[in-house]
Amino acid sequence: MWWSFALPLVFAQLAASAAGGPALFDPVASVVMHRRCLNCHQADAPRQTDRGVRHAQRVVRGTGGANPRDGGHGAPTLQCQACHQTTNTAEGRVPGVAHWSLAPRSMTWEGLSKAQICQQLKDPARNGNRTTAHEMIEHMRVDPLVLWAWNPGANRTTPPLDHASFVKALDAWAAAGMPCPQDKTP
Amino acid sequence: MIKLLINGKARALDVPDDMPLLYALRDILGLTGTKFGCGMALCGACTIHVDGQPVRSCVMPVSAAAGKRLTTIEAVGATPAGKRAQDAWLELQVAQCGYCQSGQIMAAAALLAHTPQPTDEEIDAAMSGNICRCGTYPRIRAAIKRAAGKP
Numbered sequence: 001m002w003w004s005f006a007l008p009l010v011f012a013q014l015a016a017s018a019a020g021g022p023a024l025f026d027p028v029a030s031v032v033m034h035r036r037c038l039n040c041h042q043a044d045a046p047r048q049t050d051r052g053v054r055h056a057q058r059v060v061r062g063t064g065g066a067n068p069r070d071g072g073h074g075a076p077t078l079q080c081q082a083c084h085q086t087t088n089t090a091e092g093r094v095p096g097v098a099h100w101s102l103a104p105r106s107m108t109w110e111g112l113s114k115a116q117i118c119q120q121l122k123d124p125a126r127n128g129n130r131t132t133a134h135e136m137i138e139h140m141r142v143d144p145l146v147l148w149a150w151n152p153g154a155n156r157t158t159p160p161l162d163h164a165s166f167v168k169a170l171d172a173w174a175a176a177g178m179p180c181p182q183d184k185t186p
Numbered sequence: 187m188i189k190l191l192i193n194g195k196a197r198a199l200d201v202p203d204d205m206p207l208l209y210a211l212r213d214i215l216g217l218t219g220t221k222f223g224c225g226m227a228l229c230g231a232c233t234i235h236v237d238g239q240p241v242r243s244c245v246m247p248v249s250a251a252a253g254k255r256l257t258t259i260e261a262v263g264a265t266p267a268g269k270r271a272q273d274a275w276l277e278l279q280v281a282q283c284g285y286c287q288s289g290q291i292m293a294a295a296a297l298l299a300h301t302p303q304p305t306d307e308e309i310d311a312a313m314s315g316n317i318c319r320c321g322t323y324p325r326i327r328a329a330i331k332r333a334a335g336k337p
Binding site for chain 1: 225
């Protein structure tokens with residue numbers, strides 16, 4: 001009978017969809033939702049440490065930097081670079097990398113669910129105007145601020161995946177069409 | 187040799203690239219008006235201007251300052267905003283122990299140069315990184331307003 005062959009195929013497809021569908025976003029989420037990534041993907045002010053406490057000295061997103069409308073570099077005369085150099089300093093205690101800053105306000109992740117962040121990564125209006133999966137992954141692959149997270153110094157924690165595995169997970173998710181989980185309806 | 191332009195004067199220093207700029211200022215050049223507080227960019231006592239922007243000189247490698255225009259508390263009074271800030275500081279007798287005050291004035295001078303009439307919110311955002319353990323904050327705010335010509 002035809003169904004004796006077709007039925008296992010249906011089950012196989014369902015199984016593939018579970019393992020290869022939205023679940024492909026899980027390893028990506030484990031990184032982008034790591035506390036240290038969220039600390040700089042904030043609306044109004046940076047956070048710090050594994051507890052996500054408000055940044056010392058009540059540093060603000062501000063209107064400093066090249067784009068006063070979105071800011072992200074602190075107050076005009078208290079910019080991130082007042083303290084954050086191009087490398088870690090003070091024996092690693094003051095973190096530093098080229099262009100230390102907040103993510104654009106539109107890329108705020110704090111308070112969002114895994115499903116919401118997944119959708120956000122695909123939306124050029126909220127992912128830094130990256131219109132293709134390749135562009136979005138490129139940010140994760142080469143941006144010095146992103147890479148700093150894997151080499152933060154001073155015994156800071158790092159994301160749960162190493163960087164190569166993270167990029168591999170991103171590629172697999174993109175190859176599957178960037179499927180996203182759904183939020184459970186209450 | 188690292189070439190610096192400090193308070194309008196060219197200086198060449200034979201120091202390690204990663205020496206904190208603060209050490210070069212204080213220990214090599216004798217510009218001791220800039221203070222060492224925490225050494226971790228947390229207190230603001232070591233604030234100087236680099237190309238007009240306040241920077242924590244305790245964490246800036248001296249090599250990163252090469253070719254940039256540096257201003258310290260010794261020369262900020264030659265700028266209009268710095269002069270206004272220093273005059274207001276004296277009029278209102280802001281300082282108590284005084285240790286943090288050169289950093290406070292450098293931060294205030296940069297604020298006033300960028301925003302001649304700052305609001306309370308702008309003062310807070312600009313000055314929040316400069317700590318005063320004597321608690322002179324009300325006088326610091328009043329002096330910035332005085333320097334801005336505000337009542």
